[in-house]
Amino acid sequence: MFGKRKERGLREAGWGQTLFAGAIGLIYFFPVLWIIMTAFKTRTDALATPPKFIFTPTLDNFVSVFWRVSQQGNEAISTGFGLYFFNSVFVAASGVLLALIIGTLAAYGFSRYPLKGNDTYLFVILTTRMLPPIIVIIPIFLMFRLTGMSGSYYGVILLYAAFNLPFSIWMMKSFFDELSGDVEDAARLDGSSERGVFFRICLPQLKAGLAATAVFALILTWNEFLFALLLTGSDTRTVPVAMARTIGGELGVDWGLLAAIITLFLIPVFGVTYLLQNHLLRGVTFGTIKK
Amino acid sequence: MSHLIIQDLHKSFGDLRALQGVDMVVEKGEFFVLLGPSAAGKTTTLRMVCGIERADQGRVVFDGEDVTGAEVRGRDMAMVFQTFALYPHMTIFDNLAYPLRQSGMAKADVVQRVNEVAEMLRLGHTLARKPGTASGGEQQRVAIGRALVRRPSLLLLDEPLTNLDAKLRFDTRAEFKRLHRELGMTIVYATPDELEALSMGQRIALLRGGRIVQTGTPDELYTKPQDTYVAGMVGSPKVNLIPAIRRGADDAPLVEMPFGAVQNGPWADALKPFPVGSELIFGFRPHDVAPATDTGGDDGDGGGTMRIAAKVHLIEPLGDVVILDLTAGETQLKMVLPEEQAIRYSVGDDVPVNLRVENSFLFARETGTAIC
Ligand SMILES: Nc1ncnc2c1ncn2[C@@H]1O[C@H](COP(=O)(O)OP(=O)(O)OP(=O)(O)O)[C@@H](O)[C@H]1O
Ligand SMILES: [Mg+2]
Numbered sequence: 001m002f003g004k005r006k007e008r009g010l011r012e013a014g015w016g017q018t019l020f021a022g023a024i025g026l027i028y029f030f031p032v033l034w035i036i037m038t039a040f041k042t043r044t045d046a047l048a049t050p051p052k053f054i055f056t057p058t059l060d061n062f063v064s065v066f067w068r069v070s071q072q073g074n075e076a077i078s079t080g081f082g083l084y085f086f087n088s089v090f091v092a093a094s095g096v097l098l099a100l101i102i103g104t105l106a107a108y109g110f111s112r113y114p115l116k117g118n119d120t121y122l123f124v125i126l127t128t129r130m131l132p133p134i135i136v137i138i139p140i141f142l143m144f145r146l147t148g149m150s151g152s153y154y155g156v157i158l159l160y161a162a163f164n165l166p167f168s169i170w171m172m173k174s175f176f177d178e179l180s181g182d183v184e185d186a187a188r189l190d191g192s193s194e195r196g197v198f199f200r201i202c203l204p205q206l207k208a209g210l211a212a213t214a215v216f217a218l219i220l221t222w223n224e225f226l227f228a229l230l231l232t233g234s235d236t237r238t239v240p241v242a243m244a245r246t247i248g249g250e251l252g253v254d255w256g257l258l259a260a261i262i263t264l265f266l267i268p269v270f271g272v273t274y275l276l277q278n279h280l281l282r283g284v285t286f287g288t289i290k291k
Numbered sequence: 292m293s294h295l296i297i298q299d300l301h302k303s304f305g306d307l308r309a310l311q312g313v314d315m316v317v318e319k320g321e322f323f324v325l326l327g328p329s330a331a332g333k334t335t336t337l338r339m340v341c342g343i344e345r346a347d348q349g350r351v352v353f354d355g356e357d358v359t360g361a362e363v364r365g366r367d368m369a370m371v372f373q374t375f376a377l378y379p380h381m382t383i384f385d386n387l388a389y390p391l392r393q394s395g396m397a398k399a400d401v402v403q404r405v406n407e408v409a410e411m412l413r414l415g416h417t418l419a420r421k422p423g424t425a426s427g428g429e430q431q432r433v434a435i436g437r438a439l440v441r442r443p444s445l446l447l448l449d450e451p452l453t454n455l456d457a458k459l460r461f462d463t464r465a466e467f468k469r470l471h472r473e474l475g476m477t478i479v480y481a482t483p484d485e486l487e488a489l490s491m492g493q494r495i496a497l498l499r500g501g502r503i504v505q506t507g508t509p510d511e512l513y514t515k516p517q518d519t520y521v522a523g524m525v526g527s528p529k530v531n532l533i534p535a536i537r538r539g540a541d542d543a544p545l546v547e548m549p550f551g552a553v554q555n556g557p558w559a560d561a562l563k564p565f566p567v568g569s570e571l572i573f574g575f576r577p578h579d580v581a582p583a584t585d586t587g588g589d590d591g592d593g594g595g596t597m598r599i600a601a602k603v604h605l606i607e608p609l610g611d612v613v614i615l616d617l618t619a620g621e622t623q624l625k626m627v628l629p630e631e632q633a634i635r636y637s638v639g640d641d642v643p644v645n646l647r648v649e650n651s652f653l654f655a656r657e658t659g660t661a662i663c
Binding site: 180185187189190191192193196201204205 | 374
């Protein structure tokens with residue numbers, strides 16, 4: 001009986017199981033799919049009832065993300081979305097990178113050179129993320145005004161770095177804790193400096209952990225709306241804020257346009273996650289599988 | 292000059308007192324074995340020698356220099372970790388090359404050295420792979436190779452043979468001995484295996500519960516154990532330990548056991564001050580017991596042997612020797628015989644045996660320490 005079970009476990013999934021899993025997957029993916037489809041629809045198709053599944057695709061929505069026709073009707077005026085996309089990428093990437101660098105260094109310290117009351121420090125670090133952002137936004141807004149950081153790139157980048165730091169520290173610390181201390185001791189005995197131990201021995205073992213932390217932080221930052229709304233200026237505006245500003249106006253909500261923005265906005269996250277997905281899975285299951 | 296001196300080393304982990312005053316002196320070029328059961332503190336001692344663990348108290352002197360608080364890096368010593376501690380993200384070649392590269396050796400020399408070591412340890416076919424894909428035995432050899440590759444003057448080995456199969460263990464044991472002879476390294480070798488210790492060590496320190504119980508040559512530990520623990524730990528099959536009572540006159544002590552009494556052992560003088568009635572333990576090696584049949588009655592020459600009437604209880608063949616478990620009254624004892632002699636006996640037979648008293652031990656029962 002035991003043998004049979006094992007055999008079943010190893011067998012490839014049958015057609016029924018595959019279809020079932022596919023159906024569940026489709027239900028989860030459907031909202032995203034619907035948005036992507038809407039992005040290719042004309043305004044009438046987008047609003048049609050019953051909803052249309054078969055339609056003639058158009059790229060008009062994507063064009064109007066970047067250009068709109070001038071009042072005189074003979075000129076294409078930039079909507080600024082090119083800049084907003086750049087801002088989103090630049091601000092998120094810098095913020096995450098900064099959080100990852102500082103977080104990794106801090107995590108190594110917490111893991112390898114524990115302070116008296118180490119756990120208390122770690123807990124305190126996490127408490128900054130226990131409050132809903134809406135509560136801290138007002139003091140931060142005032143501080144930004146006071147220091148003149150409002151609307152600047154480095155202001156938002158620093159804020160995003162700070163915002164991602166607790167999570168990065170906790171996650172990286174758990175990865176460092178999993179590493180064998182003997183390996184580092186062996187490196188020291190083999191003549192490595194402390195810097196060498198960190199860069200040549202520890203970090204290369206944590207590629208998966210770094211990737212996982214980066215992707216999670218990136219997704220959180222990429223979609224962040226509230227801080228961006230209040231702290232960015234017209235030059236540093238990110239896509240979520242700009243997207244919100246397209247809603248309203250005399251035409252109501254332009255669903256096709258919104259869907260096109262979202263579709264474009266999804267591409268970088270999809271790309272990064274896809275590139276890192278092997279690392280990501282290993283990062284998430286890190287330590288649960290004995291090497 | 293003594294190569295390594297350890298003085299009064301203490302180490303606690305929270306409430307657990309892992310080392311409680313370890314002293315040892317290792318001479319230059321010596322093959323020194325740290326023998327002890329699990330959790331005795333072998334690994335902890337080695338880690339303090341190379342400086343990756345800080346001592347609470349005590350000193351480590353290496354090459355005439357106090358290195359107790361010194362940096363780990365730059366010590367002319369290498370260690371084979373019990374856990375191997377290979378670099379999982381590097382190929383086996385890079386693992387072996389790592390210590391050489393750290394020392395700034397030229398590329399061509401690195402390649403040559405690594406290949407030499409790889410050939411010696413039969414790792415040639417694995418060099419391009421990561422340690423995770425190597426077998427347990429291969430990983431252990433990589434760990435050994437990484438320690439040997441830079442030819443340190445002191446080599447610390449923490450149970451380096453446990454994961455090897457019997458043949459490879461035998462070969463590597465010989466290899467260590469050869470290296471020791473040819474390269475003149477000082478080796479400190481930790482093991483829980485008494486046979487390994489006896490066959491390789493020039494001197495052995497027996498560690499128990501964070502203390503060194505006795506240090507000496509294999510022969511000294513075998514013939515002059517300082518307490519019942521050492522007697523039991525060294526020698527296979529295990530020593531016979533029989534509860535006994537001191538009897539006889541003040542200046543002519545007698546050791547009384549359930550199956551008879553003996554006197555005139557090597558311990559006789561030391562026993563004199565003990566009051567009559569003191570509780571003792573009498574010990575003797577299974578090798579010092581022999582059937583009395585052939586010698587007949589000629590054991591009357593003054594206490595050289597003791598006659599015991601025994602019965603065969605169990606026979607354990609071990610290839611060319613056989614262990615016979617005997618009973619003498621209520622008491623159990625073991626005897627070792629060459630196979631060709633042992634085949635004469637079967638379970639239940641009566642065997643009168645002679646015990647060589649000159650090689651026997653005597654211990655105080657309460658403390659376990661030797662009386663001699
Ligand atoms: N980092 C540590 N934290 C807590 N306790 C420790 C630590 N290192 C060692 N110990 C304890 O110290 C004692 C000695 O350990 P050690 O590793 O030196 O034993 P050992 O002789 O090497 O045993 P084995 O043969 O099993 O490897 C053990 O009781 C162990 O649990
Ligand atoms: Mg150990």
